[in-house]
Amino acid sequence: MKTKQRSLKTEILLRLAIPLIFFIGFESVLSYFVTLHHVDVAYDRWLLDSARSLTQEIKVRNGKIFVELPPAALEIFKWDESDKTYFKIISEEKGMLAGDKFVPEPFDSKTDWTHPVFFDDEMYGEPVRVVSMSITRENTSEKVFVHVAETLNKRRNMMTDILLADLLPQMALVLLAGIYLVAGVKRGLQPLHVLAGEIAQRSSRDLRPISDRHVFLEVRALTDTINDLLARLSAAIAAQQRFIANAAHQLRTPLAGLKLQVERAQREQDLSAMKPALRHIQGCADRMSHLTTQLLVLARSEPVNGDYELRPVDLCKLARETCMDWVPKALQQHMELSFEGSKRAVYVRGDEVLLRELLANLLDNAICYGHAQGNIVVKVKSHPAPRLIVEDDGPGIPEAEMDKVIERFYRIPGSPGDGCGLGLAIVKEIADLHKARLELKRVSAAGGARIDLVFKQAEQ
Incomplete structure (x- = not known):
């Protein structure tokens, strides 16, 4: 209807x-x-x-x-x-x-x-x-x-006679007042029509602030709100364009390597001579698969596009199961992965799939950048607020880089491995989605990284 x-x-x-x-x-x-x-x-x-x-x-x-x-x-x-x-x-x-x-x-x-x-x-x-x-x-x-x-x-x-003498001027007054009111309201609403016309004439790419020089004070509240929306929309579009540019750059590198190794393999006649190129092709494919997966997770964790539904999730159970899934990869790198948590459930409101992806990214970073024979500890605490902690004894994050590492596609200069700089950015997006506080710390002056995810309140 x-x-x-x-x-x-x-x-x-x-x-x-x-x-x-x-x-x-x-x-x-x-x-x-x-x-x-x-x-x-x-x-x-x-x-x-x-x-x-x-x-x-x-x-x-x-x-x-x-x-x-x-x-x-x-x-x-x-x-x-x-x-x-x-x-x-x-x-x-x-x-x-x-x-x-x-x-x-x-x-x-x-x-x-x-x-x-x-x-x-x-x-x-x-x-x-x-x-x-x-x-x-x-x-x-x-x-x-x-x-x-x-x-x-x-x-x-x-x-x-008396009533007519009294009512006729009043009726004339009502008529004149009605004409004045209609004209006054029409003139008062004119700035809105001008504003609507100005916005209608703009192209979809024109996100400049709307001028409020010729509008009334009450209408200025509307223009200020629209300008704030345009500013946020402009920032979102700029961030999206940077994301697309960075993603294209990150995908271009493994694609170029993949193309090069394919050409190299085509020149070889002997299968044993092709194996180094095939290994490089496999590495490029793995890197592209990992990058594509992270891009999809990052897109899903966007508040605008997310189709998530926050429900009570047992943080202890989720962290324990995720750690068990990552134990084989830690053992391949000769690292020890342990879990510390209470036997009682610690509930938070969240999206279970995204929280698993958050912890997986933290464990992946800890394994990739940690020392051989190193230790990784995952902890879940319930007081004073639900808290998920991932701690390692690797080189840690320099103090000057703490604010930069959560930016998309940013990697600390000189970092080992072939990461794409999306791990902590994904963690930050998922933390913001759950209205949780992300804290990055050094374990000690010698090194080690500790990342805390603090939830606002527990849900039973």
């Missing part, structure tokens, strides 16, 4: 636009309730004035309450081009005095009549706003209640 690619531009716009829309929506809702409150306060005051104007028409004569409301005054009271106004005047003793009996009254019997009471209700199928108040006239203790109801058209119209 194909994964949908996410756009950085869309992501930035969403992260900026969503909060903006949310805050504008919140501000609009808040504006609605604030406007509603102020509209209600304004029109409630107007409604209260209408109710008070009615109270002026309530008279007392001979101790009796009555209402004088001429038709002209009533017409003025009810006149409104937008809303309908209803009223009702009720006496506590006489009941209905004037007005429309369907005007709503407060439902709560505990209503506090010390101040006007406002509430919402419905009349003739329309929502209305009602104000109710209680009055007492002089020369009488009788209470009179005045109820005035008004439809809500003016309130709604004012609410709409």
Whole structure:
């Protein structure tokens, strides 16, 4: 299933636009309730004035309450081009005095009549706003209640006008902000497009660092990372090219010798005269086989190309078995190979094949460069950390050469034998692969080499 690619531009716009829309929506809702409150306060005051104007028409004569409301005054009271106004005047003793009996009254019997009471209700199928108040006239203790109801058209119209006046500028602001955000994000991402174009135009051989003079600080982190990758890639390619050149040089020598000895053997008619050339051919073939094997091991030990899987390996068992395999070759060189290790298993996480190859290279070096009648000792220790030690009594490695001998194809000047300088390089690669520390030491001032491979932690 194909994964949908996410756009950085869309992501930035969403992260900026969503909060903006949310805050504008919140501000609009808040504006609605604030406007509603102020509209209600304004029109409630107007409604209260209408109710008070009615109270002026309530008279007392001979101790009796009555209402004088001429038709002209009533017409003025009810006149409104937008809303309908209803009223009702009720006496506590006489009941209905004037007005429309369907005007709503407060439902709560505990209503506090010390101040006007406002509430919402419905009349003739329309929502209305009602104000109710209680009055007492002089020369009488009788209470009179005045109820005035008004439809809500003016309130709604004012609410709409105010909200439109508030929302339209906000919508324009959102539109302008959206245009600015899109333009700003596009301009902000422009250095990335320029950077991508610059990289796309480069050839596969151009590994120069990318210029960061015209990029933003946040983009510079990306260019720095790419430049670091290019530097490491350049170093890796350079190392690979050196490796190929050195390998070609090392293979050229035995191939040239092989060709020369073949030509020599072809000139001879007698089989006994051919034997020296055939021995040289065999030596060249052995050297090429050994070199090819080491090159393959070196390639496999590369972290990039390795298909290894690190598992618990018994270091004691591996070292003991490898030493037994190399005893015959040590005896051929009149050397003694011994092993010292605990009977208990010492586990490390590693690749068994590569660890055997590591020890084999150390033993091969010790046998090739050691003295006749010499001794080689392989030790495995578990404390304080798992450690593999190979020690011999040969000439040793000079202090000045300690850092150089682990380089590929490097041989100490004047070294005997026909080695290719890959043994310790392979050991170093495998040690790094296992995150182990490689230590090269001299046994004593007189000579001898000791190589320690220290693992970080034991695995049970």
